[in-house]
Amino acid sequence: MPVLDDSLFDPTLRDAVTQAWRTPSTETAVKNLWQEILPDVYQGQLFDPAQLSTLRRYLQAIADANIPIRPPYGIALNSNGAMLDARSLGYLATPNVQAFYHKVMNQYMRPIARLLFANVYGYDTQTFGFSIQYQPTGDTSLQLHTDASAVTMNINLNLPGEDFTGSEVDFVDRHLGQTKRAIFKPGMAIIHRGSVPHAAHPITSGKRTNMVLWLYGDNMQIPRGVGLNSHIDANQRWTATHSQPDNFAPF
Numbered sequence: 001m002p003v004l005d006d007s008l009f010d011p012t013l014r015d016a017v018t019q020a021w022r023t024p025s026t027e028t029a030v031k032n033l034w035q036e037i038l039p040d041v042y043q044g045q046l047f048d049p050a051q052l053s054t055l056r057r058y059l060q061a062i063a064d065a066n067i068p069i070r071p072p073y074g075i076a077l078n079s080n081g082a083m084l085d086a087r088s089l090g091y092l093a094t095p096n097v098q099a100f101y102h103k104v105m106n107q108y109m110r111p112i113a114r115l116l117f118a119n120v121y122g123y124d125t126q127t128f129g130f131s132i133q134y135q136p137t138g139d140t141s142l143q144l145h146t147d148a149s150a151v152t153m154n155i156n157l158n159l160p161g162e163d164f165t166g167s168e169v170d171f172v173d174r175h176l177g178q179t180k181r182a183i184f185k186p187g188m189a190i191i192h193r194g195s196v197p198h199a200a201h202p203i204t205s206g207k208r209t210n211m212v213l214w215l216y217g218d219n220m221q222i223p224r225g226v227g228l229n230s231h232i233d234a235n236q237r238w239t240a241t242h243s244q245p246d247n248f249a250p251f
């Protein structure tokens with residue numbers, strides 16, 4: 001079975017994140033790797049496209065082994081759709097997947113979310129995640145919706161050359177009356193507040209494989225407006241949470 005380790009991450013991001021954990025004042029190097037494409041919506045390279053085959057082989061091996069797992073939303077999306085968090089019934093419990101999942105959430109997503117979104121600190125203690133695959137013969141799209149999260153990260157797991165058409169994702173800013181259409185590239189992540197409306201267009205050819213991750217507070221609390229947590233410093237952003245996992249699963 002392939003090993004899931006730090007080599008999967010984009011080298012530039014990995015180096016910047018590693019340095020920020022050592023010296024939080026260097027966190028600007030991490031922030032500079034994320035482009036704001038709409039208010040509260042950023043995109044950046046999370047995984048190294050050249051290394052994604054390791055993760056995909058792992059997921060395929062699990063599918064080939066017929067390990068009983070529950071796909072997202074409780075329906076049979078496809079062989080690679082799986083719940084990733086232990087609070088979800090039927091989650092993918094293999095130790096290597098769980099260790100990698102927690103590395104992504106705790107070492108990367110949480111501090112990056114704190115860095116990009118002013119008041120998420122304290123509403124990022126709990127995690128949730130799943131994988132999903134869009135294909136013309138199965139699930140092809142997702143209607144406009146918001147997430148029950150403080151922050152969502154959507155990561156494309158397609159390999160270089162594993163092309164698809166359609167499946168663009170629209171993000172809507174209702175205050176500005178603007179819509180930004182994003183097209184996922186291998187290893188690219190889009191991170192946004194869960195309150196930002198978004199929708200996936202129908203896929204017309206090929207497949208799009210994604211990992212979707214959520215952060216929210218204890219008892220599924222999410223931030224409302226700008227609060228006291230807007231003024232935390234770098235040292236607070238680059239610290240681990242000490243909250244224990246609760247039993248609140250969105251689905």
